[in-house]
Amino acid sequence: MLQTLPLVFVLVGLVLYTVLAGADFGAGIWRLVSDRGTRGQALREHANHSMGPVWEANHVWLIFVLTVTWTAYPSFFGSVASTLAVALFLAGVGIILRGAGYALRSGVRSDRELALIDGAFAVASLITPFALGAAAGGIAAERVPVGNAAGDLFASWTGPVSILAGVLAVVFSAYLAAVYLAADAAREHPELVEPFRRRALAAGLAAGAVAAAGLGVLHADAHSLYAGLLSRGALACVIVSALAGAATLGFVIVGRFEAARYGAGLAVAGVIAGWAIARYPTLLPGLSVHRAAAGHDTLVTLIVAVVAGGALLFPALGLLFSLTLRGRLAPGESTPEPIRAARPLGGAVRARLAVALLIVGIGMLNAASAPWAHAVGVVSLFAFMIVAFASLVPAALADEG
Amino acid sequence: MSIPPLGAALAPVHQRYLLEARQMQALSFAVHIPLVCFGIAFPAMVLFLEWLHLRTGDPLYRTLARRWSRIVLALFAVGVITGTILSFEMGLLWPNFTATFGSVFGLGFAIEGFSFFMEAIFIGIYAYGWDRMSPRAHWLSGIPIVITGFTGSLMVISVNAWMNHPGGFALHAGHVVDVDPLRALFGNPYLWSELIHMYIAGYMVTGFLVAGCYAFGRLRGNRIPPTRYQRVALTIPLTIACVAAPVQVLVGDWVARDVAVDQPIKLAAIEGLYPTTRGASEHLLGWYTDGQIKDGIAIPHLLSLLAYHSWDARVQGLDTVPAAQRPPINVVRFAFQTMVGIGTLLALLGIAYLVIRIRRRPLPDSRWVNGALVLAGPAATVALIAGWVTTEVGRQPWVVYRVMPTADAVTGAGGIPVGYGTLVVTYLAVGAGLVWVLRRLARAPLSEREATLPGAAGATPQGP
Structure with missing residues (x-):
């Protein structure tokens, strides 16, 4: 239990990162493909306005995942990071470019500059989800052995499962973003709802098709994982995920975007939980959760820290999202009364x-x-x-x- | 002084490009650390301005606070990505360090993750909340940013202090056992001096750099007298930096005495002291070669006096450890002397400014004064990085001091030069972009009614 709880934290963080940062990368992908002209411009502008206030917070989930992993399962982290170094480095470069795009946008003054920056940085939105998906695929396909860079630097993340997971991550990010942006547009730019709804449907169907094709790839390339996914607990998760995936598309069709986001989140959570249950207690070939886990004191302190941190974090996150989702927190812009300071010392x-x-x-x-x-x-x-x-x-x- | 062999979690692999891996890590730190300074100190300055606005109702303070808050946001965005890269590199470059000791030091970074998270959330609320919250609620929403700036530094420095003065675990037949992460991170006497030194450096670097920007404006437009806006924008960061600079010298003395006790070989490298000596001399400038300082200025007994507060104290020399266990002497020494030299000049600048202000004279608006202020910011940044070079290169050849050699921690993966080159090119591009955007932000005047969201700047006509 003690040794498994941090793994649960990591998986929850992974789900949140996929859903929240995925929507962010997806917004970048839509910028890449939206048509030129004023409407394309409006779509791009909307994508940036919606993600701006929350993107840093969304990306910190990745740091959470990394730090909890290396504290609780150090040798697992070292093995994965060293063998999958190329994929992770590419993901890192994508994160740099994506963040830089946000920072640069605040100084833009003309449409031409904007188009230039969007063009240069939108590519980053493809790289990072693909590379992270491919890395996860490499772990799932058992291509990462225990050891310091013991696996192949390239073959470890370019197998069929990796390519599938990478493509799925990209398409799914695009889907999440379209749903999020359609929901956001409903408040301020009703004319943008329909274009994003159509994009959401297209991307959602594509993601469903890739996921279905994925079962065939798993059967061929990662048979033991495939068999594990068909065992009881894991199978339940996969079924929940499939149902949630179908439901989220239904929500998009009827225009209930908020519900669609939760449905999409549940679909991701189902896949990740199914994967974890199918594999448990194995982290890597020959390395179980129990062997990889840190000592008792470290795990207890880590769990206390995560729970305490979460108790602070979630109210704060709620405040941020209520500010960005509702548009304002409280009736603002009143002229403040000058506060009378305590009498200053001589x-x-x-x-x-x-x-x-x-x-x-x-x-x-x-x-x-x-x-x-x-x-x-x-x-x-x-x-x-x-x-x-x-x-x-x-x-x-x-x-x- | 024999050191037991360590059974690393993963088998160490010989790495041809260890030096390049270290340089890549150093580059990533050097890019990140100035941004950290802004995370530590800039929000406090913005909040002080907004507090002045709340107290006086003067809109000038609000305009300035609001403009600075956009710079806080832009720099934080870049800091998030450079920080993410650093956490990637813990695994990409040093997988065996993390694999072997993650259970000991990892907690510090996990808590830092939460701190960083809170910082991101409240920076988002603060920067986007200018017109959406009551003024007082908005001001309060900035307080957590200042607090998390401190707790973040505390966590990261606790890990670095542990690497320099490891504890909180035992080695049993080479394996790491009996891990007590709280004692390792926070029961470490080495932590406090290093933390305070860095925290004050954050205020110095930010204060001098921000003041320098406005002094630069004065240098270019010297004909017209400064506006009140310019004077306020110069005075507040400059006063903070000038109060902090002399205190930093005092804190530096404390750090040096801790290093003397806990890392005598680092001290010997800093001073280029080969034989163990009683009443050791301090050498200014010069070059270490063949066990002595060439062309330096020797001041008798000063090293013993500074390190141990005693005229004849015995100072341990480099001769007490084998050559393979010494850091690169001249790098460490040069970095240290750069830091101390610049720090001393900045302290003198600070004292001069304080004396002028105490006598209630105006700061002269001359080319010399403004020129000095323009140089002070970059100089403080150089001193900051030189200080980190001193402590990090001075720790070599160990990643965990006298426990794990850096060569055992490094990845076995190939292609480090490719990654290093890619990172250099990427950071150069990001750096150029950042300079561009900061210049744009500095020029576009903020009207009070201007929308707060990014992208709105594109719609703002350029003002006078």
Whole structure:
């Protein structure tokens, strides 16, 4: 149980990353294929406006997955990262370019510049989902052995299962993005709902077709995984995933995009859970969850940290999404009443306080050597910096006025 | 001084391109760390401005805060990707380090992941919430950004401090056992000096760089007197940096004494001290060769005095370990002297500014003063990177000090030069793009009614 719980965290993070960041990459893919002219421009503009506020937060899920994996299952992480180095590096380059595209967009002034940046960075939206999907496919097809770069650097992620998983990741990202953008357009740009709805349907059907073809590929290329997926628990997950996939398309047809997003998320979760159950307890050939897991203290501390972190994180995420989804948090733009500050200390008092703090700081940090003295010294010096800043800046601003 | 052999989790593989792997890692850090400084310090400056606005109702502060918040966002976006690359490299370049010690240090990064997450969320709320929340709620939404800037540094530095002064585990027949991650990360006395040193560096780098941008504007448009906007934008970051710079010298002394105790060989490399010496001299400048400093300026007893606060203290020399266990002396020494030299100049600049302000004189708007301020920002950045070179190269040849050699940690995969080259080209392109976008953001004036979403800048006509 203790040794499996972090794996559950990793899988949940993976689902969230696929759904949230997938929609982000998909938005980039649609930018690549949307037609030129004003309507294409409007579509691209909408894609950027919708994703802008949330994209950093979406991408941090990947960091969550990486850090929990290397803390809880270090040798699994080392083996995977070293053998799949090329695929992961490509994914990393794609992430750099994708993020840079966002940063650069804020300085754009003409449509020509915009088209240039979108063109250059949209390619990145293809690379990253494909490479990450291919890497996952390599693990699923048992092409990653335990060891420091013990597997083949290229063959490990270019087998049939990898290609299938990569293509599925790309098509699925495009689907998620179209659904998300259609939902978002319904609020502000009703004329954009229909184009994105049609795109969502096309991509959704394509994703379904790739997934169905995937069963044949698994049968041929990863037979033990195929057999595992047909065992009881895993089969239930696969069926749930297929039903959710069909339902999400139905939601798109009737224009219920929010429900379609949850359906898509459930479809991904089904696939990932089915894969995990089919394989459990094997992580890599010859490496079980129990052998790879870190020691008791590390796992307990990690689980406590993740639960505590989640307790802080989810309310904050809810706040962010409510801001971006509802468009505003509270009636804004009222002129604030000037806050009356506490009566400031006299200049001479503050100067003497600053000097006193500096002397205590130097004495405790630089002359003394006990740890407690150093702590007092550091606190004194920080207090000195704050008092000095607080007494210099208002005067400086007043002088300037 | 014999070191027990380590049974790494994965079998070590000989890597022809170990040096290139280290350089690639160093490049990734050097790109990321200045962005970290902005994550640490810039939100606090923006919040201070917004607080001034709330207190006085003066719209100028709000305009400036709002413009800076867009720069915070753009730099954070780049910081997210450079940070993601660093976490990839933990596996891509050093899989055996992570595989062997992930259970010891990994927790620090896992918590840092949450901290980073909270930072991303609240930066999103803050930067996009200017017109969508009550002013006070908006200001409050910035507080978590400042807090997570600190906790993020705490977590990352806790891992680095552990690499330099490892603990919280035992080796049993070469294998890592009895792991206590909390003791490893936070029970480490080495952590605190390193953390405070970096945190203050964040304020110095950000303060001097931001002030330098406005001083640069003064250099170019010197004929017209500065507007109030320009003076406010210069004064606040400059005052912060100038208060921090002299304090950094004091903190640096603390760091040096910790290094002397915990990493004597690093100290010996910093000073180029070959024989173990009582009352050792400090050498300024010069070059280490054949066990001594050539063409340096020797100051008798100063090293013993600085490192141990004692006239005749014994300072351990490089001769106490085999040659294979010494870091590259001149790299470490040159980096250290660069950091200390620049840091001293910046501290003097800071004291000069403070004296001027205490006497309530205006800061002269001359070419010399503005020129010095323009140089201070890049100089502080160089000092920052030189400081990290000192501590990271000074740790070599160990990745985990005196436990795991870097050569055992590196990946066995081929193609490191290809990856390194790709990363260089990518970062050069991103760097050029970032300079371009920051110049654009600096020029486009923000009207109060301007939409907050990116892309809206495209619709804004260029103002005066």
